[in-house]
Amino acid sequence: MRYASFLQDLAASGSTAWAVHSEAMARHRRGEDVIILSVGDPDFTTPPPIADAAVDALRSGQTKYSAAGGVAGLRKAIAQTESKRLGLEISPDEVTVTAGAQNALYMTMRCLLDPDDAVILLSPPYVMFEGVVRAAGGTPILAPLDADRGFALDPDAVAAAITPKTRAILLNSPHNPSGAIANRAAVERLAALCVAHDLWLISDEVYADLCFERSFYSPRRAPGVGDRCVVIRSLSKSHAMSGWRIGWAVGPAAFAGHARNLLNNIQYGGSAFLQAGAEAALTGDGADTACMKEAYRRRRDLLVEGLASAPGLRALKPEAGIFALADTSETSWSGESFSWALLNEAGVSVLPGGAFGPVLQDRVRISLCQPDAVLAEACARIVHFLSRHAGQAA
Numbered sequence: 439m440r441y442a443s444f445l446q447d448l449a450a451s452g453s454t455a456w457a458v459h460s461e462a463m464a465r466h467r468r469g470e471d472v473i474i475l476s477v478g479d480p481d482f483t484t485p486p487p488i489a490d491a492a493v494d495a496l497r498s499g500q501t502k503y504s505a506a507g508g509v510a511g512l513r514k515a516i517a518q519t520e521s522k523r524l525g526l527e528i529s530p531d532e533v534t535v536t537a538g539a540q541n542a543l544y545m546t547m548r549c550l551l552d553p554d555d556a557v558i559l560l561s562p563p564y565v566m567f568e569g570v571v572r573a574a575g576g577t578p579i580l581a582p583l584d585a586d587r588g589f590a591l592d593p594d595a596v597a598a599a600i601t602p603k604t605r606a607i608l609l610n611s612p613h614n615p616s617g618a619i620a621n622r623a624a625v626e627r628l629a630a631l632c633v634a635h636d637l638w639l640i641s642d643e644v645y646a647d648l649c650f651e652r653s654f655y656s657p658r659r660a661p662g663v664g665d666r667c668v669v670i671r672s673l674s675k676s677h678a679m680s681g682w683r684i685g686w687a688v689g690p691a692a693f694a695g696h697a698r699n700l701l702n703n704i705q706y707g708g709s710a711f712l713q714a715g716a717e718a719a720l721t722g723d724g725a726d727t728a729c730m731k732e733a734y735r736r737r738r739d740l741l742v743e744g745l746a747s748a749p750g751l752r753a754l755k756p757e758a759g760i761f762a763l764a765d766t767s768e769t770s771w772s773g774e775s776f777s778w779a780l781l782n783e784a785g786v787s788v789l790p791g792g793a794f795g796p797v798l799q800d801r802v803r804i805s806l807c808q809p810d811a812v813l814a815e816a817c818a819r820i821v822h823f824l825s826r827h828a829g830q831a832a
């Protein structure tokens with residue numbers, strides 16, 4: 439039987455990216471001693487008041503169909519959260535609740551793209567971006583971030599990538615995998631490009647609550663960008679709720695209307711009791727997120743300091759988020775061969791940077807989603823592993 443042809447592209451784009459991680463997980467399940475630093479799934483438990491609110495809602499019978507695009511209470515809580523965060527008046531009519539940020543990305547692409555429309559991604563992009571554009575019938579076009587300036591946003595590089603086919607620019611700041619935060623002036627120039635070329639600006643801000651020192655400037659706040667911007671967020675990282683699959687898009691009311699209509703046809707509404715938990719997450723005092731942020735910051739420092747004596751490996755200090763990149767170019771390994779050797783010889787799994795594209799082939803991405811003691815043990819293993827191999831440097 440025949441399948442839709444775009445599925446070929448999707449299978450090809452994600453096929454090898456996760457091989458080290460999958461192998462590490464298989465070994466872990468078999469009881470082998472493996473420290474998993476290859477995935478960004480928060481190790482914290484979802485804060486109990488959030489789980490309690492969902493359980494109460496479940497027991498009280500919130501188990502029926504619910505409105506596509508989110509129940510009223512959660513949309514209101516999101517609108518209030520985003521109004522406060524962005525310093526703008528966001529109405530619940532501009533909010534669409536989705537199954538995580540990933541689903542919001544797909545829904546947004548479906549709402550904005552016609553076949554063959556191009557979307558500019560900043561390279562290296564988060565691993566799922568190219569696939570989500572293709573899944574919606576669009577064409578991803580890469581514009582480089584400035585790797586020499588810590589993966590800074592370079593509006594000139596974006597301007598050079600714009601063609602008559604360009605429909606949207608997808609910005610991800612704070613950035614996965616580098617943890618870089620785009621600075622305000624660059625974001626405003628990007629926004630001005632969108633206005634000048636009549637483009638959508640999609641802003642993936644899933645790490646916005648996890649900025650360590652520098653504050654984050656959302657492009658939604660840039661002059662003139664309001665009705666051409668869709669902001670995407672979720673509770674996955676900020677509230678340790680990855681498995682709940684709760685995210686959202688904030689865009690113009692007309693966009694939200696189309697999005698609800700689309701979701702009605704493909705999902706028919708999410709789970710009301712999970713959304714009750716999400717509402718509790720957003721109406722709480724924020725102390726749990728602050729605690730997790732502090733833990734990630736501490737772990738970042740622990741990792742960077744712990745790897746300082748690793749021969750040839752250079753860890754880059756992220757400004758935000760739950761990952762750090764490390765550069766293998768002064769060792770004899772590429773990111774990929776380093777990751778396999780480290781897994782096989784030291785029992786630590788990291789993600790080869792090549793998963794994000796050739797620009798990161800000499801880097802690995804290391805997750806901060808392990809307790810401090812485990813992360814310290816992983817650093818010790820990496821230092822020991824590289825010390826043993828010192829002298830083999832290319």
Ligand SMILES: Cc1ncc(COP(=O)(O)O)c(C=O)c1O
Binds near residue numbers: 537539540644
């Ligand atoms: C940049 C970025 N966007 C979106 C997602 C998807 O998040 P969610 O779990 O909310 O679907 C992730 C997850 O790692 C991410 O890093």
